[in-house]
Amino acid sequence: MSVRRSVVLGCGSYLPENTVTNDDLATRVDTSDEWIVQRTGIRERHIAAEGEFTSHLGLKAARAALDHAGVDAQSIDLIVLATSTPDNTFPATAVTIQAALGITHGAAFDVQAVCSGFVFALTTADALLKAGQGTRALVIGAETFSRILDWEDRTTCVLFGDGAGAVVLELQDVPGDMSTDHGILTCHLRSDGNHKDKLYVDGGPSSTQTTGHLRMKGKEVFKHAVGMVTDVIMDAFEASDTCAEDLDWFVPHQANRRIIDASARKLGIAPEKVVITVDLHGNTSAASIPLALDTAVRDGRVKRGDLLMLEAMGGGFTWGSVLLRW
Numbered sequence: 001m002s003v004r005r006s007v008v009l010g011c012g013s014y015l016p017e018n019t020v021t022n023d024d025l026a027t028r029v030d031t032s033d034e035w036i037v038q039r040t041g042i043r044e045r046h047i048a049a050e051g052e053f054t055s056h057l058g059l060k061a062a063r064a065a066l067d068h069a070g071v072d073a074q075s076i077d078l079i080v081l082a083t084s085t086p087d088n089t090f091p092a093t094a095v096t097i098q099a100a101l102g103i104t105h106g107a108a109f110d111v112q113a114v115c116s117g118f119v120f121a122l123t124t125a126d127a128l129l130k131a132g133q134g135t136r137a138l139v140i141g142a143e144t145f146s147r148i149l150d151w152e153d154r155t156t157c158v159l160f161g162d163g164a165g166a167v168v169l170e171l172q173d174v175p176g177d178m179s180t181d182h183g184i185l186t187c188h189l190r191s192d193g194n195h196k197d198k199l200y201v202d203g204g205p206s207s208t209q210t211t212g213h214l215r216m217k218g219k220e221v222f223k224h225a226v227g228m229v230t231d232v233i234m235d236a237f238e239a240s241d242t243c244a245e246d247l248d249w250f251v252p253h254q255a256n257r258r259i260i261d262a263s264a265r266k267l268g269i270a271p272e273k274v275v276i277t278v279d280l281h282g283n284t285s286a287a288s289i290p291l292a293l294d295t296a297v298r299d300g301r302v303k304r305g306d307l308l309m310l311e312a313m314g315g316g317f318t319w320g321s322v323l324l325r326w
């Protein structure tokens with residue numbers, strides 16, 4: 001029996017030109033390249049230029065994804081943008097991108113699930129397409145975390161960077177066989193607000209009328225990350241009757257190399273199937289999965305028909321997985 005699934009037509013990404021190495025940071029705070037690489041795997045991050053906003057990064061990634069998919073912006077019915085660093089408190093950064101692309105039909109809005117944002121946005125777009133809200137969607141993760149970092153705090157400022165990534169989804173009729181269908185096969189989202197104080201921003205329009213700065217109890221986040229990530233991946237395996245050996249690629253949120261390695265090890269995913277780009281851009285929050293995905297697609301690793309597991313965990317806590325066939 002045929003079913004409808006959201007199939008990825010193409011992807012794109014963008015990193016700001018300005019690169020900041022670990023050695024550069026060591027001139028600003030008491031840290032070292034050795035500490036950062038050993039604890040996180042990060043070697044450099046990209047920082048948006050003055051006047052370069054989240055919408056600018058997202059627009060560049062969106063245009064690259066439309067180009068890669070070979071579709072016109074006018075065919076997009078829905079834009080879902082994941083970000084925790086919008087240009088303005090409102091309107092949504094997604095509508096700025098919608099206008100820049102010359103689109104006046106359909107709908108555009110932001111979702112906010114911090115580092116899990118892209119997984120939440122993909123799941124939202126998939127559900128809306130299946131509910132009849134259009135045929136094609138642009139799903140974007142875009143962040144300028146450099147704007148909410150406390151640059152005096154070495155425990156956080158070395159970890160994050162700016163960037164954007166995007167995919168184009170199209171609703172297609174497929175045979176309804178999980179073992180061969182293209183597109184998004186299963187999505188699993190979770191959150192638990194009891195962990196709010198472990199990773200948050202200490203400001204906001206309603207509480208302080210300021211933007212605030214990122215605060216994190218890194219060790220606490222680390223402690224929960226591997227368990228939460230593996231739980232939602234096991235949920236995806238169960239729902240799709242697949243297992244680690246069936247995966248062609250594991251495309252995790254790029255926060256910390258040690259979390260990625262530990263999660264893959266626990267799940268029995270072979271190291272050569274893990275896409276890692278955290279060394280090149282640090283933790284770009286909602287942008288990290290599409291950045292990693294775009295890298296692996298463009299360098300030829302990910303091919304049509306490959307089975308991909310995407311996962312993320314972040315502030316809230318929020319966490320989730322998306323299983324899809326490219």
Ligand code: UT7
Pocket residue numbers: 030031032035036039040115154155156158217218219220221222253255256259283313314315
């Ligand atoms: O999407 C989720 C986003 N968040 C994350 O993924 C973060 C998860 N957590 C982590 O990645 C790790 O906990 C960190 C990388 C943040 C920290 O690694 P850790 O192994 O948990 O180190 P720690 O916090 O226990 O700190 C060890 C030492 C401390 O010094 P003392 O107290 O042992 O003397 C820190 O003050 O390292 C010190 N330290 C630093 N040293 C040099 C903390 N930050 C730095 C730094 N450079 N940048």
